[in-house]
Structures are given as structure tokens and as C-alpha cells.
Amino acid sequence: MMGLFQKKEKDVKFNDLDEETREEVLEFAGKRAHVYEKKWSKLSNKKSPLSWNWATFFINLFWFAFRKMNGYAYSILGAIAVIDVVAIITLKQALPTSSVGPAFIVLTLLSNKIYFDFALKKVTKLQEQYPDREERLAVIRKRGGVSWWRAILLIVVFFIYSFSILFLEEKVYYSYMTPKFVEAVELQEDGQLDEALEIYKKIENDNIPVSSIHLNKMYIYVQKDEDEKALDEVNAYLEIEPEDQDMIEIKESILNKIEEEK
Numbered sequence: 001m002m003g004l005f006q007k008k009e010k011d012v013k014f015n016d017l018d019e020e021t022r023e024e025v026l027e028f029a030g031k032r033a034h035v036y037e038k039k040w041s042k043l044s045n046k047k048s049p050l051s052w053n054w055a056t057f058f059i060n061l062f063w064f065a066f067r068k069m070n071g072y073a074y075s076i077l078g079a080i081a082v083i084d085v086v087a088i089i090t091l092k093q094a095l096p097t098s099s100v101g102p103a104f105i106v107l108t109l110l111s112n113k114i115y116f117d118f119a120l121k122k123v124t125k126l127q128e129q130y131p132d133r134e135e136r137l138a139v140i141r142k143r144g145g146v147s148w149w150r151a152i153l154l155i156v157v158f159f160i161y162s163f164s165i166l167f168l169e170e171k172v173y174y175s176y177m178t179p180k181f182v183e184a185v186e187l188q189e190d191g192q193l194d195e196a197l198e199i200y201k202k203i204e205n206d207n208i209p210v211s212s213i214h215l216n217k218m219y220i221y222v223q224k225d226e227d228e229k230a231l232d233e234v235n236a237y238l239e240i241e242p243e244d245q246d247m248i249e250i251k252e253s254i255l256n257k258i259e260e261e262k
Helices: 019-044 054-059 061-066 070-091 097-129 133-143 148-189 193-203 211-223 227-240 245-261
Strands: none
Touching: 019 097, 019 133, 054 061, 054 097, 061 070, 061 097, 061 148, 070 097, 070 148, 097 133, 148 193, 148 211, 193 211, 211 227, 211 245, 227 245
């Protein structure tokens, strides 16, 4: 991902820069340069590249676009897309958001260092291209700072991606689930409850809940006198179909039975 984890021959720190370059790097950061000056100065005084950035924590990859680091932003989104597609093909469902949480925490901890390296690289290149400092500062101010439209564009791209991946997930999932569901129903009708239950469990998808699966699992647990598990399936069903009066009555019946057995 943009050479993020590549080892560098020399890790340049903010406090090691000459005064002119330091000023220009801060100019690149824009209006909140004083905030990054503190963050980068602290990073200069320790070996670890880790430090906290609340903006990255709350808006994740959109912060990279906001700070004009489009390469990072779209590389991260691309990595998420690849992981989701692989998960859908192999597991028949996209990974839950919580599964990528640790990766975003790592990005949050590295974001200040990433931004410093990005700003320094841009400034160093501009120093070569524009020997005149006043002209260079004007270009630095233009190319640095923040960009709302880049962040908004990434949000639009992200929503398009989200709808696309959901469509793909549903298409792949239902093509996989439907024949398996029919097989489980046939086993259930033949009285092979454990075998049917095992299939129902395998074809459940947290991202695409199917009420019929919970309904049939509930009937199996009722037949097996496992009322607590039957109640769990009723509740899961009602989360999908909250207005189903028949199921509400079944829930009351199961609750009464559980209460009587206490």
C-alpha cells in the first residue's frame, strides 16, 4: 500500500529538517499546521512511528482524501474491495465491518507519520522544481492543505462500492443458499433434524438475514424440546418480520412453556 511498510534507508524526522524545509512542510499542512507541528515534533523524539490522530479514527480513509492523499485513500478502498470479493467468493459473505477495525486502528496510529512523509516528499520535489522560494511557497499552498471535494468524491465512490458489493454478495449468496436450503427442507421433512439443522447453520449469513431459515430452525428446536434455542430463532425471525402475528403468538407460547418448566 504505497510502500507503507517498506523499510527506508534513513527515516527523516521533522526536527532534523533545516528551518526552511520545516517551514515549507508546515505550509503544506495548511491552516492546522500548528497541530501537526506538535504531532511531528513529538514523533521526532521517539523511535516509534505511532501516534494518535482523532480525525483518522473517526473518518478513516476519508481523512486521507481530505488531506489530498488520494493514492493512500483509494489503495485502502481497493484493499477492502479485494478482501470483500475474496470473502464473498470463498465464504459466501462479505466480512463484517468489525473485522477490519484493527486495520483501521493501525492506520490511525500511523497516519501522522504517513502524512509527514507525504508532505516532505511533495515539498522536496517542489524544491527541485521551483528554485524561487516565493513561487514555491505559492505552489505548496495550492497543492497542500485540505480538499473537501476530494473527500466528498471518495464518499460517493464508497457508496457506489457499498451498493455494488451488496449486490454481488446477494447474488453469490442466494445462488449458493437456495439449493442448500431446499436440501435442508427435504431432510427436515424426512425427520433428519440434525442433518437439516447443520445445513441451516452453514447457510446463514449475518449480512443477509433470511427469515425462512430462522423459521425452520425454530421448528426443529421445538421438535427437539430445546425451547431456549427455539426462542432465539423466534427473536431472530421477528427482527426481520416484526409484524408477523403468528410468530408473536408462537413466541408467547414458547415463553409460557419455559416459565412453566422453571
